[in-house]
Amino acid sequence: MEVSRFLLSKDKVKYIPSSATMMEAMDLLEENHYSAVPIIDEQGRYVGTLSEGDLLWKLKHTFNFDLSTMAEVPLSSIKLYRHNESVVIDADMEDMLTLAADQNFVPVTDHDGIFLGIIRRRDIINYYNDGIMD
Template structure:
């Protein structure tokens, strides 16, 4: 089965751009109760995932950085420690199980790498649970 049937489209998913500030990224994570969020570039292409831990490491490892000046740091300047691998929209569900073991969500892209949305780990697990018990 193609993964497109499980896609949570981009217009229903919170994501950030690589050009926003660290403060704006934190606000997005807080507003949506996410622990990680997809990042896209100015062309709409998926470039990675920003996790709460990435923000904490940036604060810890940057001398002089505090909550007072995090607005000056761009998301593109934050080292990411989590690598959420994306999948092509025409992939099969069988390709998703390995990714779901390590990722809360799997970013989905088109043939140009443009971010289309995500597939949640919960949906992948439910799919396999239904097929195992049927």
């Protein structure tokens, strides 16, 4: 079964542009009670996933960091400690279980890397659970 059936489309997903600041990212995560969010570049391509941990490590490794300067820190200066794999829209669900073990969601792109949306971990687990219970 193709992952497109489980896609939560881009228009229903919170994501952050790669041009955003650290403060914008922190605000987005806080407002939505998220622990991670996809990062999308100016061309609409998926470039990575920003997590709360990435932001915390940036705070720790920035000498004399002052919270008031977060609006000046570009996302591009924040190291992403985890590489969240994306899949293309015509991938099979059978390929998703391994990714779901390590990611809250799996970003979905077209063949040019353009971000289309996500598949949530719970949808992947439910898919496999339904298969086991049948």
